[in-house]
Amino acid sequence: MLDHLIKGVTVVDGTGAPAYVADVGIHNGRIAVIGTVTEDARTTEDARGLVLAPGFVDPHTHYDAQLFWDPYATPSLHHGVTTVAGGNCGFTLAPLNPSRPDDADYTRRMMSKVEGMSLVALEEGAPWSWNSFGDYLDALDGRIAVNAGFMVGHCALRRYVMGPDAVGGQPSAEQLAEIVRLLHEAMDAGAWGLSTTQSRTHSDGDGQPVASRHARPAELLALSKAVGEHEGTQIEAIVAGCLDQFSDDEIDLLVEMSAVAGRPLNWNVLTVDAAVPERVPRQLSASERARKAGGRIVALTMPILTPMNMSLGTFCALNLIPGWGPVLGLPVPERIARLRDPDVRAEMLRRADSKEAGVFRRLANFGRYVIGDTYSEANRGLTGRMVRDIAEERGLDPFACLVEICANDELRTVLWPMPSDNDPASWALRAETWQHEDVLLGGSDAGAHLDRMCGAPYTTRFLGDCLRRRKLVGLEQAVKMLTDDPAQLFGLRERGQVREGWHADLVLFDPERIDAGQARLVHDLPGDSPRLDSRAIGVRAVWVNGVEAIRDEVVTGAVPGKVLRSGADTRTVSTR
Numbered sequence: 001m002l003d004h005l006i007k008g009v010t011v012v013d014g015t016g017a018p019a020y021v022a023d024v025g026i027h028n029g030r031i032a033v034i035g036t037v038t039e040d041a042r043t044t045e046d047a048r049g050l051v052l053a054p055g056f057v058d059p060h061t062h063y064d065a066q067l068f069w070d071p072y073a074t075p076s077l078h079h080g081v082t083t084v085a086g087g088n089c090g091f092t093l094a095p096l097n098p099s100r101p102d103d104a105d106y107t108r109r110m111m112s113k114v115e116g117m118s119l120v121a122l123e124e125g126a127p128w129s130w131n132s133f134g135d136y137l138d139a140l141d142g143r144i145a146v147n148a149g150f151m152v153g154h155c156a157l158r159r160y161v162m163g164p165d166a167v168g169g170q171p172s173a174e175q176l177a178e179i180v181r182l183l184h185e186a187m188d189a190g191a192w193g194l195s196t197t198q199s200r201t202h203s204d205g206d207g208q209p210v211a212s213r214h215a216r217p218a219e220l221l222a223l224s225k226a227v228g229e230h231e232g233t234q235i236e237a238i239v240a241g242c243l244d245q246f247s248d249d250e251i252d253l254l255v256e257m258s259a260v261a262g263r264p265l266n267w268n269v270l271t272v273d274a275a276v277p278e279r280v281p282r283q284l285s286a287s288e289r290a291r292k293a294g295g296r297i298v299a300l301t302m303p304i305l306t307p308m309n310m311s312l313g314t315f316c317a318l319n320l321i322p323g324w325g326p327v328l329g330l331p332v333p334e335r336i337a338r339l340r341d342p343d344v345r346a347e348m349l350r351r352a353d354s355k356e357a358g359v360f361r362r363l364a365n366f367g368r369y370v371i372g373d374t375y376s377e378a379n380r381g382l383t384g385r386m387v388r389d390i391a392e393e394r395g396l397d398p399f400a401c402l403v404e405i406c407a408n409d410e411l412r413t414v415l416w417p418m419p420s421d422n423d424p425a426s427w428a429l430r431a432e433t434w435q436h437e438d439v440l441l442g443g444s445d446a447g448a449h450l451d452r453m454c455g456a457p458y459t460t461r462f463l464g465d466c467l468r469r470r471k472l473v474g475l476e477q478a479v480k481m482l483t484d485d486p487a488q489l490f491g492l493r494e495r496g497q498v499r500e501g502w503h504a505d506l507v508l509f510d511p512e513r514i515d516a517g518q519a520r521l522v523h524d525l526p527g528d529s530p531r532l533d534s535r536a537i538g539v540r541a542v543w544v545n546g547v548e549a550i551r552d553e554v555v556t557g558a559v560p561g562k563v564l565r566s567g568a569d570t571r572t573v574s575t576r
Contacts, residue, residue: 002027003546005041006052006508013498014054014483016476024052026504029546029560034500047508050540053479054496055082055505056459057486059440060236060268060300062086062115062448063148064093069125069526072145072555076446076456078536079516080507082544083147083487083495083564084446088236088268090197090212091115092153093126094136095182097160104128106159109205113315116449120527134189141563145549147505149490149564151236152186154196154212154223166211167204176219183226190565192490193233193263194223198250200240201320207329217253221260228261232491232570235265242267244358245279251286258295262576264489265290269443270301271359272433274425280433287438296575298489300443301433303462303481305419306455307519309372309532310363312339312403313411316452321360323351332411339403349399362420367391367398371405372414379408386418431472434481440489441481450531457516457534464515464537475511491571492564504546513538 002025011034012019023037033039061084063073073084086092091111096103112119130136133152140148158166161178171179183194196212204210220237227233235257239250246254258265270283283299290297310316312328312335319328327338327348338344351357352364367388374382382390382405391401406413433439441462444455459482465471466478473481487496494502517535525531535553542550547560564570 002032002037002039002041003043004548005037005039005044006047007044009047009050009052009508011498012051012053012476012479014480014496016480019051019476024498026543026546029504031498031500031502031504034498047540049510050508051475051511052498052506052508053080054483054498055507055542055544056080056482057083057085057490057492057496058444058446058456058459059085059266059442059486059489060088061444061446062088062091062117063446064150065111065117065122065126066447067140067144067148068127069121071143071559071561072549073148073446074555075454075533075536076444077146077542077549077555078539078553079457079460080509080536080539080542081146081456081459082505082507082542083149083492085149085151085192085490086447087150087153087192088195089115089202089238090154090195090210092133092136092150092156092195094130094133094152095156095160095186096131097163098131100163103159106205107156110155110210113205114202114210116315116452118450118525118527118529118531121525121529125526132189133186133191137190137563137565143559144561144563145555145559146544146561147495147564148561149192149566149570151193151195151234152183152191154194154215155210157182158211158215162211166214167208168214170214170216171219176222179219180222180226183223184229187227187230187233187566190563190568192566192570193227193235195236196220196223197238198240199238199242201243202238217256220253220257224257224261227263231567231572233566233572234263234490235261237265237267239267242269243360245282246286251289254286254297255290255293255295258290258297258575259293262294262574264296264298264573264575266298266300266440266489268300270299270433270439272301272426272430273362273421274423274429275421277429280429284436284438287436290575294576296438298438298440300440301430302443302455302458303430303434303441304458304465305422306453306458308417308453309451310369310415310417311411311413312406312415313413314451317360317363321348321352321363322354322356324348335411336407340407342400345399345403363417365420366402368418368420369402370416370418372416374405375409375412379405379413427470427472434473440485442486450525451521452532454519454532454534457536460514460536460539461516463509467511467514489573491573493569493571504543506543508540508542510538510540
């Protein structure tokens, strides 16, 4: 007897093949039968007019901490995501050296700063009961509603071995050997591989460059070589050029890391903008170089424009503009005084519009900002208005106008920058870029930057766009890009397709309604901390390992997810 039978559903199987109508039966966590099914089932539903697809795979998340207080990985699970890849950008909560209990506090403060996680939620929501990476994975096993696999972070490896010297220091030969040994131990326990960062935007809770930024190429190559000695492993790496255009040295490093490992290396995130036509060819030249050298470099890119929530009062992307951090890091009264200084503003604008600002140049058009929530009588009626229009009324330049509005609220004003790359040419360039063999949809950062952005709904929003709006990609290809493509990159065993015998990770949705709602600020984290959330529209049900986890856009309370471990749950994707 089947556990559940889905009758008359339109199956989009994840391979890119044409959709077809069939019955699909689930039994014992697997897709038991596809076709005309007469076998009895404990439960049955009529799904005529609905689409059944494989569960979506998000290749870049930071759910490492959130899964402890939110096993449903919301909002990702609501949007059909059944498997998440965590431990990215060089940052993980493990391993922790048992001889230095204070390292947990350092890690929490680092994650709060660099990934925008609530410090209170980190302190109150996770048990921090682990030392080894295997301990961390064990702490999640059996208590999550999604499938989750994790890279091990370079910063944690360095901190474990070198302590505070990990920031600013170089490992001795003995310490490097211990870092490599620790990586081997993590992969033996199931880590998917190594993640690392050299990005200038990544600083710890003390404002210092994070530990992996101090690693030299020899260290990175030693770690990459270790990755290649384990089954089902990968590399994820961030360098400064990810934000705009790679340098020659960065391309050389990424190519050598992938080639030495014989494993794919993915990076985040490829920004596509027709106003900068040279960016995509430059970034993808790294992929072409890697293939010739016996490696593979995969660029993650988002298929939607993710709305971002800005503020002059809290840490956000504005702080990452060169030269802005020291001003925006001042106490609020001093910050306001400096921002009101015309010379200071002129220098900030100059730096924001410089080549060194990279993709952050897009944030410098302050006339295109929309005012969000306000907190003073002086700003009454400004919510929803464009700064450009307010500035014209007041006879001010847009940045000066924005500063005055924010100063009235003691810098608490919420700001929404309107994207500059929402033009037909940019969308046409995206559709072209998505066809490249080394471009993969993803880069949601789900679980991070919680009160500033909400990338998790990219799956349903993309499908809604494909079905009813721009229609840049057909449904079958769109589903493949969200399912089998990332599953193949990570070598997931028997996931990513609707196929008999494979794990029953499935999403059932209404093609006439599938979409994502507007992002809204909610206070549901430990300590009543805020985050942006977005509800799914048109998702009828989501199954994880054959168990219903979502029904009519509401979690069921089941926790059928599995911690996916390298080797056991992933196969090797060799580049040689």
